[in-house]
Amino acid sequence: xxxxxxxxxxxxxxxxxxxxxxxxxxxxxxxxxxxxxxxxxxxxxxxxxxxxxxxxxxxxxxxxxxxxxxxxxxxxxxxxxxxxxxxxxxxxxxxxxxxxxxxxxxxxxxxxxxxxxxxxxxxxxxxxxxxxxxxxxxxxxxxxxxxxxxxxxxxxxxxxxxxxxxxxxxxxxxxxxxxxxxxxxxxxxxxxxxxxxxx
Amino acid sequence: xxxxxxxxxxxxxxxxxxxxxxxxxxxxxxxxxxxxxxxxxxxxxxxxxxxxxxxxxxxxxxxxxxxxxxxxxxxxxxxxxxxxxxxxxxxxxxxxxxxxxxxxxxxxxxxxxxxxxxxxxxxxxxxxxxxxxxxxxxxxxxxxxxxxxxxxxxxxxxxxxxxxxxxxxxxxxxxxxxxxxxxxxxxxxxxxxxxxxxx
DNA sequence: AATTATCCATAGTGATCGATACGAAACCTG
DNA sequence: CAGGTTTCGTATCGATCACTATGGATAATT
Numbered sequence: 001x002x003x004x005x006x007x008x009x010x011x012x013x014x015x016x017x018x019x020x021x022x023x024x025x026x027x028x029x030x031x032x033x034x035x036x037x038x039x040x041x042x043x044x045x046x047x048x049x050x051x052x053x054x055x056x057x058x059x060x061x062x063x064x065x066x067x068x069x070x071x072x073x074x075x076x077x078x079x080x081x082x083x084x085x086x087x088x089x090x091x092x093x094x095x096x097x098x099x100x101x102x103x104x105x106x107x108x109x110x111x112x113x114x115x116x117x118x119x120x121x122x123x124x125x126x127x128x129x130x131x132x133x134x135x136x137x138x139x140x141x142x143x144x145x146x147x148x149x150x151x152x153x154x155x156x157x158x159x160x161x162x163x164x165x166x167x168x169x170x171x172x173x174x175x176x177x178x179x180x181x182x183x184x185x186x187x188x189x190x191x192x193x194x195x196x197x198x199x
Numbered sequence: 200x201x202x203x204x205x206x207x208x209x210x211x212x213x214x215x216x217x218x219x220x221x222x223x224x225x226x227x228x229x230x231x232x233x234x235x236x237x238x239x240x241x242x243x244x245x246x247x248x249x250x251x252x253x254x255x256x257x258x259x260x261x262x263x264x265x266x267x268x269x270x271x272x273x274x275x276x277x278x279x280x281x282x283x284x285x286x287x288x289x290x291x292x293x294x295x296x297x298x299x300x301x302x303x304x305x306x307x308x309x310x311x312x313x314x315x316x317x318x319x320x321x322x323x324x325x326x327x328x329x330x331x332x333x334x335x336x337x338x339x340x341x342x343x344x345x346x347x348x349x350x351x352x353x354x355x356x357x358x359x360x361x362x363x364x365x366x367x368x369x370x371x372x373x374x375x376x377x378x379x380x381x382x383x384x385x386x387x388x389x390x391x392x393x394x395x396x397x398x
Numbered sequence: 399a400a401t402t403a404t405c406c407a408t409a410g411t412g413a414t415c416g417a418t419a420c421g422a423a424a425c426c427t428g
Numbered sequence: 429c430a431g432g433t434t435t436c437g438t439a440t441c442g443a444t445c446a447c448t449a450t451g452g453a454t455a456a457t458t
Contacts, residue, residue: 008295010210014416024437025417035416091353092295096207109357143354143363144370151350154290155342158308164342171343174374213446223407224447234446 001042006085009039009094009104039093039104043111046089053078058118064126068145069173071119075149076165079156086160087153090115116146133176141176148172200241205284208238208293208303238292238303242310245288252277257317263325267344268372270318274348275364278355285359286352289314315345332375340375347371 003012003020014035018028032038053074057067079087090111097105120142126132152165160168202211202219213234217227231237252273256266278286289310296304319341325331351364359367 006295007297011295011297011300013297013414015414026436029417030436095294095353095356096205096210096291098206098210098212101210112353112357137366140363140366141370143359144367147350147354147367148347148371149350150353151346151348154294154311154349154353155346157294158311160342164339167336167339168343168346171340171374172347172371175370212444214444225406228447 001045001089002085004039004042004093005046005089006092008092010097010101036104040107043089043093043107047111050078050081050084050089054115054118058122064123064131065176067122067126068119068176071145072148072152072169072172073166075152076162076169079153080160080162080165085157087157088149091150091153092157112146112150115149116142119145144175145172200244200288201284203238203241203292204245204288205291207291209296209300235303239306242288242292242306246310249277249280249283249288253314253317257321263322263330264375266321266325267318267375270344271347271351271368271371272365274351275361275368278352279359279361279364284356286356287348290349290352291356311345311349314348315341318344343374344371 003016006012007016014025014028017023017038018025021028023031028038032041054071057070057074060067060070062070075088085092090108093108094101094105095108120138123132123136123138123142127138132138148169152160152168155168156165202215205211206215213224213227216237217224220227222230227237231240253270256269256273259266259269261269274287284291289307292307293300293304294307319337322331322335322337322341326337331337347368351359351367354367355364
């Protein structure tokens, strides 16, 4: 799992996996059938052991704002754990892949989409109980949060520390506050420039 | 360039490049020496032809808020151009790489770091001319913006439309407004929960 | 017009990929 | 303790990787 996490699916050779696990080729193939199912096993294990913060954050009986805050701060911690590869396996596993490995790339994309959908579901629940700012689009804000987490994953991979990721997360959370104070925003192609404060 | 952009450095084989360019092996090696220098040529070309929006946005004689706004909205457009691969080559070129290709991965990481440094430089200029909200950390906010752009790159790769990316960008810009109204934030480990508005 | 020189596409190089077939050691049974 | 079976490690499989050497066609020169 760590090797796939660090180098991605295709760049991780079976030789590296064999050496890391101390197994001979037949042992690997008897245990995991082939490389693809081994990777899928690593995916599910990653989901079970490293991503618990997300399901806990989204499932906790707390206000929506607090849930989102736990989600982003949990990501900051999970993406920069000492002794573990930086970022998220769902992002670095196969962001770009050869045509032969596109099935794996699509599967990881599905994981990312599912994460975004889980966020949207939590936001929709908040909307239902009146816990969400009025002018806030559930899908749009979910895409923003998922995007921020993906971006944190890359920043973590580039060596960002826990503190830096937490700062990033809290800056991102600021959008949650302001979004509630605005009208529903309908982004248009033409510029509505100059509307930003200039300090 | 498009092939490297779509599949990344390692997953793009010379056979694919040959077929796309209609060249024979000796022609490729006479023209580009080897795969690595060919990729670097594609990188500089990408920087010249696809990333102009960023240098324009950061160099334009406009208030800092407008510059940042142009940066993010430009990214929304650049990362979802029809007929081009989604996202940013600097991100998808080699986010995860084999040990043999780590030189390439490090080079792309340097590009990303340079982008963040350019943002920080623009923010510092804004701070110097009093154009930036008081309690806003230059480095922290630059890391946030670079992270958001990286996240947009992944969302684009996952099929996000221009409009969705623009919405994401404008949501991210909201943090710019609120950051100015707050005190300088010093993220701590312990929870300062419940401080978020709940709509 | 004959010969030499130059260029270029095809074929092939060693290395490594994921995946397997064979020989040896160990183990259970009689 | 012997025989048969099963397991397991080594050596290797075909395919593909980035990359290069060689033969043939073209062009230039005498």
